[in-house]
Amino acid sequence: MTDTTTAHAHAAHDHHHDQGVGLSAGMTLLLATACGVIVSCLYFAQPLIQLIGPELGFPAWTGGFIVTLTQLGYGAGLLLVTPLADVLENRRLVLVALSCNVVALALAAVSPTATIFLLASLLVGLTAVVVQILVPLAAHLAPRAIRGRVVGNVMSGLLLGILLGRPAASAVAEAFGWRWVFAASAVGTTVLGLVLARALPVRRPSAAHGYGELLSSLWTVWRTMPEVRRRAFYQAALFGTFSLFWTAVPLLLAQRYGFGQTGIGLFALAGAGGAAAAPIAGRLADHGWARAATGFGMAAVLVAFASTGFDLGLIPLALAAVILDAGVQTNLVVSQRAFYSLAPEIRSRLNSVFFAVFFVGGAIGSTLASVLFAHSWGAVAALGMALPAITLVAFLLERR
Numbered sequence: 001m002t003d004t005t006t007a008h009a010h011a012a013h014d015h016h017h018d019q020g021v022g023l024s025a026g027m028t029l030l031l032a033t034a035c036g037v038i039v040s041c042l043y044f045a046q047p048l049i050q051l052i053g054p055e056l057g058f059p060a061w062t063g064g065f066i067v068t069l070t071q072l073g074y075g076a077g078l079l080l081v082t083p084l085a086d087v088l089e090n091r092r093l094v095l096v097a098l099s100c101n102v103v104a105l106a107l108a109a110v111s112p113t114a115t116i117f118l119l120a121s122l123l124v125g126l127t128a129v130v131v132q133i134l135v136p137l138a139a140h141l142a143p144r145a146i147r148g149r150v151v152g153n154v155m156s157g158l159l160l161g162i163l164l165g166r167p168a169a170s171a172v173a174e175a176f177g178w179r180w181v182f183a184a185s186a187v188g189t190t191v192l193g194l195v196l197a198r199a200l201p202v203r204r205p206s207a208a209h210g211y212g213e214l215l216s217s218l219w220t221v222w223r224t225m226p227e228v229r230r231r232a233f234y235q236a237a238l239f240g241t242f243s244l245f246w247t248a249v250p251l252l253l254a255q256r257y258g259f260g261q262t263g264i265g266l267f268a269l270a271g272a273g274g275a276a277a278a279p280i281a282g283r284l285a286d287h288g289w290a291r292a293a294t295g296f297g298m299a300a301v302l303v304a305f306a307s308t309g310f311d312l313g314l315i316p317l318a319l320a321a322v323i324l325d326a327g328v329q330t331n332l333v334v335s336q337r338a339f340y341s342l343a344p345e346i347r348s349r350l351n352s353v354f355f356a357v358f359f360v361g362g363a364i365g366s367t368l369a370s371v372l373f374a375h376s377w378g379a380v381a382a383l384g385m386a387l388p389a390i391t392l393v394a395f396l397l398e399r400r
Contacts, residue, residue, distance in 0.1 A: 028150060030199055031138050032157025035131045037192050038098070039158050040165025041105060041124050042070050044181050046366075047170045047250045047264045051178045056114040065370075067247055069118055071363040073125025078132060078356040083214050085133045085348035090203040091196075094130055094137075098193040101127035105186035109179045120182075131158060132355055135336070136347045137203060148337040149283050155336070159329050163268060166246070170265025205345070217346070221353050225342060230398065231335040232354045234294070235328075236361030237391040238301050241384050242328045243365035245305065245321070248373045248380045256377075257314065270318035284334070293334045298392040300327030305384035308377075327388075 045052060045066045052058065052066060084093055104123035111117035135154055142150035169181045209217070222229060246268075253259035253267055284293045304324035307316055339350050365387075372379040 027199070028138070028153050031134050032154045034192055034196060035134055035154055035158040036161025037188060038101065038128055038131045040161040041185050042074060042128055043162050043165045044169040044185065045070065045121065046247055047166045047268065048173055048178045048181065050254060051173055056117055058114055065367060066121060067366040068363045070121045070125040071359055071366060073122040074128055075356050075359040075363065077126040077129030078352045078359065079218065081129050082132045082352045083218060083349045085136060086205050086346055087209050087214060090133060090137050091200040094133055094200065095193055095197055097127055097130035097133070098189060101130065102186050102189050105182045105189065109182035109186065132351050133348065136351050139347060140203065151336050152283070152333045155329065155333050159325065163325065166268035167265030170262060174260065174262050218349055218353055221346065221349050227342065228339050228350055228354055231339060232357035234391050234395060235332055235335055235358035237387045238298065238328045238331055239358045240361035240365035241301055241305060241387045242324065243362040244369045244380060244384055245324055247366045247369035251373050252377055267318065270321045290334045290338060293330055295395060297327040297330035298388050298395060302385060302388040302392060305381060305388065309381035309385065
């Protein structure tokens, strides 16, 4: 099929093929673990900026750009790599992408210059998009009635990877140096690839497109599916807030509270509590509460960042981290549950468009974090409140 109009014309046929073949608890756990392990590499640099920057010669104010470039690589991978899951056998695609990710991580570990490290960061992001092949695969395998729950469970693993990747990176860097963070990740990803090679089922999509046609169809998805556009813009703003917070907070903890890498890593554990929101959000979406859950997620992000503007100390800051992460995760899972049901045979392309847009928001948030924090935490908090506030107003005013 060449566009989503054709997809809708075959809605009855798609419904038959959208029932899922079943997904065991063990496979769900494996996919969640895989997503967590892989996606963590996108965020290793966030708590390590003060170590990587001086050694490789980055000016202090450009520290956030290290994270930004990784996220931009991820965004490029979403547009250039993940659509292939709609036309190529999924297990083989996953294994090839994972192999490339291992090479990129190894290059980051041995980078002698800032230029080489930035290139490695771009490639790490580009190849880590394999997680966005695994999540739609889980949706394909899951029965429609529990798809939200399954996606939520897998996405909780992804969020834990994002959050636990930071303290793990800090702990390893504290003990062995920042280069060992990337080296250890390369080894772990290699082991993961061997496990997935044995465990993943074969999935051969029925569609047959040329690569150019496949990429051009992304514009058709964007043009013809307003639900995807709205959800992508909402999540871009919320994920921009998420990246703003987690890029600036390590700088705040080091400067104001004198935290070292271990302390920064332990603080990052606070946000891990937000992962519990993912399965709950999925169940709410399965039972028809998607709109209420969306509003709650946006409001939670706003409240979380608003509380940091009062500078109430470490405990309120940690509580804000939990609330913020729960809000972002809630909106993400509900959004995925919504657009995964639109056109099953182009699910990977729906995923590509959605995630590419919202990761641009994350990249912008990471970039602005260092610049705003150089002025004051108040400047960070002001933007952190403005983004979810605008999003919430837009959501409340949209036509049902």
